[in-house]
Amino acid sequence: MTPLLQAHGLVKSYGQTPALRGVDIEIGEGELVAVTGPSGCGKSTLLHCLAGILRADAGSVRYRDREIGTESEAARAKLRRTEFGVLFQFGQLVPELTAAENVALPLLLGGWTRREARRVALLWLGRFGVEELADVRPGAMSGGQQQRCAVARSLVSEPRVLFADEPTGALDVLTGEQVLTELMQVARLQGTAIVLVTHDARIAAYADREVALRDGAVDPTGLGLGIGS
Numbered sequence: 018m019t020p021l022l023q024a025h026g027l028v029k030s031y032g033q034t035p036a037l038r039g040v041d042i043e044i045g046e047g048e049l050v051a052v053t054g055p056s057g058c059g060k061s062t063l064l065h066c067l068a069g070i071l072r073a074d075a076g077s078v079r080y081r082d083r084e085i086g087t088e089s090e091a092a093r094a095k096l097r098r099t100e101f102g103v104l105f106q107f108g109q110l111v112p113e114l115t116a117a118e119n120v121a122l123p124l125l126l127g128g129w130t131r132r133e134a135r136r137v138a139l140l141w142l143g144r145f146g147v148e149e150l151a152d153v154r155p156g157a158m159s160g161g162q163q164q165r166c167a168v169a170r171s172l173v174s175e176p177r178v179l180f181a182d183e184p185t186g187a188l189d190v191l192t193g194e195q196v197l198t199e200l201m202q203v204a205r206l207q208g209t210a211i212v213l214v215t216h217d218a219r220i221a222a223y224a225d226r227e228v229a230l231r232d233g234a235v236d237p238t239g240l241g242l243g244i245g246s
């Protein structure tokens with residue numbers, strides 16, 4: 018089976034600091050892959066290169082039949098609006114907008130009418146149990162509620178791949194696990210692949226596969242957090 022997303026020989030440095038030293042990784046359709054490893058090993062940098070947010074210094078990133086590493090910023094931004102979703106540790110909701118307006122935002126940017134975008138946003142808030150917060154602004158929500166809204170927003174465009182960087186790292190363990198299991202259930206239902214950065218073995222245990230990084234390279238021992246079969 019041809020992978021949905023495939024990176025080969027990724028190298029990236031920040032000035033004199035090497036972050037990736039030649040990483041190969043493949044993500045299949047609908048697959049849930051945990052990227053693990055100690056602090057500073059390059060997890061976030063890898064995620065940003067795969068999502069087309071950062072350009073690698075060398076190597077390739079292929080999404081379907083496109084080489085996205087060399088595409089223009091505009092083309093990569095469009096890809097992130099349509100085919101990819103991103104979700105970070107702090108959901109980064111727009112503070113001035115209500116939950117429904119935040120979730121509707123990607124649809125409005127995609128040319129949907131306000132009415133249709135709100136209807137679908139409410140549906141997604143409902144999927145994550147926060148429909149009653151539709152007209153509430155993030156400042157009046159708990160951390161878990163904000164992150165549920167952020168999760169709804171990251172999936173509202175029904176992306177083929179969701180890039181999630183420690184998405185529940187700011188929540189208490191129980192809430193974090195709840196939000197993450199809900200996210201994974203919905204992603205599985207709609208066939209969205211997830212690349213999930215985490216250093217938490219409990220979180221990584223939900224993945225189909227673990228890719229462990231060490232010092233900017235895939236750990237050849239493959240031991241990582243030890244979730245593999």
Ligand SMILES: Nc1ncnc2c1ncn2[C@@H]1O[C@H](COP(=O)(O)OP(=O)(O)OP(=O)(O)O)[C@@H](O)[C@H]1O
Nearest residue numbers: 031034035036054055056057058059060061062063
């Ligand atoms: N913007 C930046 N400028 C300079 N160095 C950076 C920058 N971002 C990351 N680095 C460095 O690149 C290396 C890899 O960082 P990265 O954030 O990708 O690791 P990580 O595994 O995600 O770490 P953590 O688990 O702590 O978030 C580290 O040595 C880090 O200090």
